[in-house]
Amino acid sequence: MECVLSCYHSEVKHILRGLSTPKKPEEDRPMAGAMRIKIFELPTQAGKGEGKKPEVQIGIRIKLSSFETTCFVTQPCPSYRALESEIQDIRQNLDDLLKEARQVFDGSSKKDRLSLRPDMTADEIWTILSAILDEGEFIQTFNALEQGKRRKIAEHVLTHCNVFSGKAAVFSSRYDDKSALME
Numbered sequence: 001m002e003c004v005l006s007c008y009h010s011e012v013k014h015i016l017r018g019l020s021t022p023k024k025p026e027e028d029r030p031m032a033g034a035m036r037i038k039i040f041e042l043p044t045q046a047g048k049g050e051g052k053k054p055e056v057q058i059g060i061r062i063k064l065s066s067f068e069t070t071c072f073v074t075q076p077c078p079s080y081r082a083l084e085s086e087i088q089d090i091r092q093n094l095d096d097l098l099k100e101a102r103q104v105f106d107g108s109s110k111k112d113r114l115s116l117r118p119d120m121t122a123d124e125i126w127t128i129l130s131a132i133l134d135e136g137e138f139i140q141t142f143n144a145l146e147q148g149k150r151r152k153i154a155e156h157v158l159t160h161c162n163v164f165s166g167k168a169a170v171f172s173s174r175y176d177d178k179s180a181l182m183e
Contacts, residue, residue, distance in 0.1 A: 043070060053078055058086060104144060114141065118149070122156035125149065130167040138167065139174065139182045150180040 040058055047053050055078050059070035074086035114128050125145070132138040142150065154175055161168035174182040 040073075041070065045076060047078065056083060058083075058090070103140060106140070106144075116141075116145070118146070122149070122152040123160075126153055126156055126161070129153070132167075135170060138170070142171075143181050147180050154180065 039060060041061055042056050043059055045055050045057070047055055055076040057072045057076050058074040059072045062069050062071055073090065074083070077083040077086055114132075116125055116128060129138060129142055132141060142153070145153070154171075154177070157163070157168050157171050157175075161171075163169055163172035171182065176183055
């Protein structure tokens with residue numbers, strides 16, 4: 001079973017202190033009254049063997065109806081240093097997610113600047129996309145589109161455009177059908 005957890009909690013700042021993300025203004029924070037829960041817990045387990053120290057793991061408590069479990073997000077840690085290393089890995093993962101989110105939000109603002117609208121046809125969007133000179137911006141703008149729209153554009157390009165020259169050639173060489181993204 002796959003669990004998706006979407007929540008925000010001020011204790012994350014305490015637990016994951018040191019993230020490189022600056023504090024956001026109030027208007028960028030979750031709505032007032034948003035559900036705030038303790039996200040992480042630190043279960044302790046007895047060490048294996050005689051005289052072994054206890055081990056800890058970072059886990060996320062998941063409650064679904066009457067079902068409740070802890071999903072561990074680290075390996076068992078026999079020492080503070082091992083736990084610290086696991087937390088650094090989590091921080092890096094969260095920093096990577098922030099970078100990914102930045103690309104999504106930057107792509108959205110570029111979409112607005114290019115006047116891309118949800119009601120446009122794949123041909124109309126391709127006309128705008130293919131006029132973008134910078135290849136990185138071209139890819140980022142395409143990847144910021146909704147997945148269904150990306151698939152329609154891909155179908156249009158691959159069936160109606162010359163994939164051996166121009167932006168269609170770039171598109172056909174970088175498009176991944178499984179993810180519907182250009183890489």
